[in-house]
Amino acid sequence: MGRYDLALIGFGGVNRALAELISQRGDRLADELGFALRVVAITDLRAGSLVDTDGIDLAPLLAAEPGELAFAGLPGGSADPRNEWVIREVPADVVVEATFTNPEDGEPALSHMRWALAAGKHVCTTNKGPVALACRELKQVAERHGVSFEFEGSVLSGTPILRTAERMFGGLEITGVQGIMNGTSNYILGRLEEGVELPEAIAQAQELGYAEADPTADIEGHDVQLKVMILANEVLGADLRREDVVCEGISKITPDYAQDAVSKGLRWKLVGSATRRADGTVDARVAPVALPGHHPLAGISGPVNAVAFHTDLLGTVTVSGPGAGRIETAYALLSDVIAIHQRHHAHDDTAPARRVLQETSRG
Amino acid sequence: MGRYDLALIGFGGVNRALAELISQRGDRLADELGFALRVVAITDLRAGSLVDTDGIDLAPLLAAEPGELAFAGLPGGSADPRNEWVIREVPADVVVEATFTNPEDGEPALSHMRWALAAGKHVCTTNKGPVALACRELKQVAERHGVSFEFEGSVLSGTPILRTAERMFGGLEITGVQGIMNGTSNYILGRLEEGVELPEAIAQAQELGYAEADPTADIEGHDVQLKVMILANEVLGADLRREDVVCEGISKITPDYAQDAVSKGLRWKLVGSATRRADGTVDARVAPVALPGHHPLAGISGPVNAVAFHTDLLGTVTVSGPGAGRIETAYALLSDVIAIHQRHHAHDDTAPARRVLQETSRG
Numbered sequence A, B: 001m002g003r004y005d006l007a008l009i010g011f012g013g014v015n016r017a018l019a020e021l022i023s024q025r026g027d028r029l030a031d032e033l034g035f036a037l038r039v040v041a042i043t044d045l046r047a048g049s050l051v052d053t054d055g056i057d058l059a060p061l062l063a064a065e066p067g068e069l070a071f072a073g074l075p076g077g078s079a080d081p082r083n084e085w086v087i088r089e090v091p092a093d094v095v096v097e098a099t100f101t102n103p104e105d106g107e108p109a110l111s112h113m114r115w116a117l118a119a120g121k122h123v124c125t126t127n128k129g130p131v132a133l134a135c136r137e138l139k140q141v142a143e144r145h146g147v148s149f150e151f152e153g154s155v156l157s158g159t160p161i162l163r164t165a166e167r168m169f170g171g172l173e174i175t176g177v178q179g180i181m182n183g184t185s186n187y188i189l190g191r192l193e194e195g196v197e198l199p200e201a202i203a204q205a206q207e208l209g210y211a212e213a214d215p216t217a218d219i220e221g222h223d224v225q226l227k228v229m230i231l232a233n234e235v236l237g238a239d240l241r242r243e244d245v246v247c248e249g250i251s252k253i254t255p256d257y258a259q260d261a262v263s264k265g266l267r268w269k270l271v272g273s274a275t276r277r278a279d280g281t282v283d284a285r286v287a288p289v290a291l292p293g294h295h296p297l298a299g300i301s302g303p304v305n306a307v308a309f310h311t312d313l314l315g316t317v318t319v320s321g322p323g324a325g326r327i328e329t330a331y332a333l334l335s336d337v338i339a340i341h342q343r344h345h346a347h348d349d350t351a352p353a354r355r356v357l358q359e360t361s362r363g
Helices: A015-034 A058-063 A081-088 A108-119 A130-143 A162-167 A184-194 A197-208 A224-233 A257-264 A326-344 A352-362 B013-033 B058-063 B085-090 B108-118 B130-146 B162-167 B183-193 B199-208 B223-236 B256-262 B326-344 B352-362
Strands: A002-009 A035-044 A049-050 A094-097 A122-127 A176-180 A266-278 A282-292 A304-311 A315-322 B002-009 B035-044 B048-051 B094-097 B124-125 B174-182 B268-274 B282-294 B306-311 B315-322
Touching: A002 A015, A002 A081, A002 A108, A002 A326, A015 A058, A035 A081, A049 A081, A058 B326, A081 A108, A081 B326, A094 A108, A094 A224, A094 A326, A108 A122, A108 A130, A122 A130, A122 A326, A130 A224, A162 A224, A162 B162, A176 A224, A176 B352, A184 A197, A184 A257, A184 A266, A184 A304, A224 A282, A266 B124, A326 B035, A326 B094, B002 B013, B002 B108, B002 B326, B013 B058, B035 B085, B048 B085, B085 B108, B094 B108, B094 B199, B094 B326, B108 B124, B108 B130, B124 B130, B124 B162, B124 B326, B162 B223, B174 B223, B183 B199, B183 B256, B183 B306, B223 B268, B223 B282, B256 B268
Parallel strands: A002 A035, A002 A094, A094 A122, B002 B035, B002 B094, B094 B124
Antiparallel strands: A035 A049, A176 A266, A176 A304, A266 A282, A304 A315, A315 B315, B035 B048, B174 B268, B174 B306, B268 B282, B306 B315
């Protein structure tokens, strides 16, 4: 059976959840998927770095409180994250990048990915910044080095959006995409419809863990803007920069506006969209839109997210599911490793997913 | 470039729409997909049969009115459908079965599929009957003969439901599926909510072309019952017969019921579901359910259909899209041929869908 050795870059919620999946269901996953997963390196800004090319014992790390984790003093450990050395030099098959999102220049994650790909390592990431800003370059680097660059989790966590676009629509044309891609703003819009004022709705979202301490990126649409760039570039083949995506948030929507819309059968939603124009270029924007009740995105409520694909042969096909969450986002990384396996081992195993499903479900 | 020679069994709306796609976009599809499509045989209960192993010229056939088509007298033509001979003896790569659905014993389509697979031909179908009744047997026959049996269009036309289940959820467990899988009954429920009585709502559905002259299969849930069997057997690995799926239709829902539910924030929907029980067996049923507004299926209105997958790692992921339509269903057949190509030519082309997408979208 094959095995993938992983280097986890960043050990916050998402990569920690991936380590939990590997630790708790690694054997079952190996039976299902036909390959084993092993973590050989972890780096983290606060915890430092830990390397064991025979496989790190994850259980003790996961037993520690996240804030208390310190790798210094452990065998193979250091207080220094040593990112460049770990990514370039430690033998690993896949570098899993899950550090913080930087919407300005994508750093330091962008450098992490360049180093990994240039070292002939596959890269999986949930990090929107580098994907939005440099996807084309990173895919070219990956291709030059015969490895894969996978990033399903950069849009709607583990909900299969990018892979649906890639695999499910052969032979037809996707003419545009529209999405509700930020659970915080979507939850807040629901509260506004119930008459709650914006500051209170934000506070409630923060209490529920949906919104961060600084909710600006959610409220002003900047988070969605990055996802629109990814969809426009990946699904419609555009090459947009951030300034090409007009961006308006929800801060001007009042409870009165929201309730007035409901009374007319409309729902205010923060919609990110990318649409092919007649001249072949792509119009991309983020803006609040009052959707009619029958629109496929009108019924998407609370933290649920959705993307509608508009096509020539099928009309509109919509995929909805979780937009965030530790485990849900870690699953995106697992699905990326599965995609890597399918792509690079297709000669010895052409349809693993199908077999998996039946074995699992009949077990 | 590879080529697939197709034998079309049944030349009603769906296979005719597939012939239109091949006739009108065959060259473009070949560029995108890396293979050409050619029709070498057509059989039809009324029109007879037509065989040309050098490829049938489709344009003149498509120019004729459907009801007036007669193959007798044409070179290679006959008034006799000659199904068994065509399926067994005429050289073809793929047999595309789109005759009428027989929910009792699946015939004659079931025999068509057995003949084709035993002759070493791939089978694509949109025909629910044989898939619901004999999917396991047909897949075994296909495997024995080294060919594929594909049937995406048997559930929700070209909306990718079965292939989403097969390809998008590796490594997690699907614990249940719930769907709105009949556009006619869903449209009628919407009319009931507006106060229209059932007979009038049925008449309106018939005028719009949603409902057939005999709407029983739609109204009483029998159509959904077959789709639930397919989902239960294919996605959850069950082996259910028709009598295992409890079936109740919408004929007892009155406008009063429907409107009263709306006033309480509920929507009556005809839900087909299959759920894994604690003992590993599968509970499958069709019944009207008053769904709360936040349920992912509550907002699915009119002729749109949807299937919600309940999973352990991602919670609920829902795919919605067209549930019927000539072109939409023909696209399911095209997606089946693409799947066959990917499976049987994976060694020379591991990721055609990805390349297609980018070439198309940048063109």
